[in-house]
Amino acid sequence: MLKALFLDMDDTLCDTQVANAGAMTKMGQKLTSLYGEQFDSEGTIQAYLTGIYRQWSEPQRERYMAIIEAEGESAYRVQLIRDLVAAQGQAAPDQATAQSMQDQFDLDRIAGFDFYPGIEAFLAEARKTLTLVVITNGPIFSQHPKVNAVNMKAHVDHILIGGEEPEEKPAPSIFQKALQLAECEAHEAVHFGDSLVTDIGGANATSIPSVWIQHDQVLDLNLGGEPKYTLTHPREIPSLVTQLSQL
Ligand SMILES: [Mg+2]
Incomplete structure (x- = not known):
């Protein structure tokens, strides 16, 4: 589940x-x-x-x-x-x-930094039944202002910033910390991200099902392995989550 x-x-x-x-x-x-x-x-x-x-x-x-x-x-x-x-x-x-x-x-x-259209509403709905953890790479210098700009704290349960952790994505340790925070097993979570190296590579290494947000990138399996699911754009996230919740 x-x-x-x-x-x-x-x-x-x-x-x-x-x-x-x-x-x-x-x-x-x-x-x-x-x-x-x-x-x-x-x-x-x-x-x-x-x-x-x-x-x-x-x-x-x-x-x-x-x-x-x-x-x-x-x-x-x-x-x-x-x-x-x-x-x-x-x-x-x-x-x-x-x-x-x-x-x-x-x-x-x-x-100019904001959520994609529809994402705030999606997070509010998803949070009723799921634990939401943001895992973002980058230094505190750039990531704190972005997290604050969209008031991310109000929309999700936990925020992990790579620059504040011992290791960034794709290191398994940051994904394992997310599992602890969410109090669940790897197969009970799904990780969404646009980077084959850091998001898909890291999730795969931790046995967390991965969803690649492709945008216009080419799939290069040498970078992070094969994503379990692929979406072309973040607007497709809500319907995949609905689907996965029913499995
Ligand atoms: Mg990204």
């Missing part, structure tokens, strides 16, 4: 892509206003996004993890902006300018 839903936040419950896109457009406009039409603002903001998701080369990892450990996430993101501008052959913006761009990006992103 189904007892609990484990739910990824970004691109599963909430439309992070839309929030990112709005903030990126504004950062691009700012870069163009500072450095002119010839400046590759688009390439720079794409590289910024790659950077904040920590998709680094090995030398970048070394450089940036040292900054994160010594001065924190915000200092890293400010340095990232300065480095990316300098990489385009421009003088890097001074600390204050880069800091204000960084702060503005966060404000714009949070202002």
Whole structure:
């Protein structure tokens, strides 16, 4: 019998892509206003996004993890902006300018961050009979403001933030903690997420039935194994939960 839903936040419950896109457009406009039409603002903001998701080369990892450990996430993101501008052959913006761009990006992103349509109503209904646990990866720096922006605490029973736990998804420990919180066995839960590596890989490794929110991604079984169910978009979550509840 189904007892609990484990739910990824970004691109599963909430439309992070839309929030990112709005903030990126504004950062691009700012870069163009500072450095002119010839400046590759688009390439720079794409590289910024790659950077904040920590998709680094090995030398970048070394450089940036040292900054994160010594001065924190915000200092890293400010340095990232300065480095990316300098990489385009421009003088890097001074600390204050880069800091204000960084702060503005966060404000714009949070202002645009929300649930997909219908998800709030779905959570309210599901919570009547199931225990709901959000399992989201990422640093406290970015995940706390997002969780607060949608008042996630009011909608689910437990929230696990990877950056606050000993290990993030796909590590089994964070899924096992969710099972303990929900007081159920792996087969009595279902995990929903859009990442084959972290969501599907982690759920599969813990024997929790997995649901992949595909969006427009290609299924690569080398990444996290085969999802038990696949949905093309989060709007399909409610009807699958209804189906699974009747099994
Ligand atoms: Mg996600």
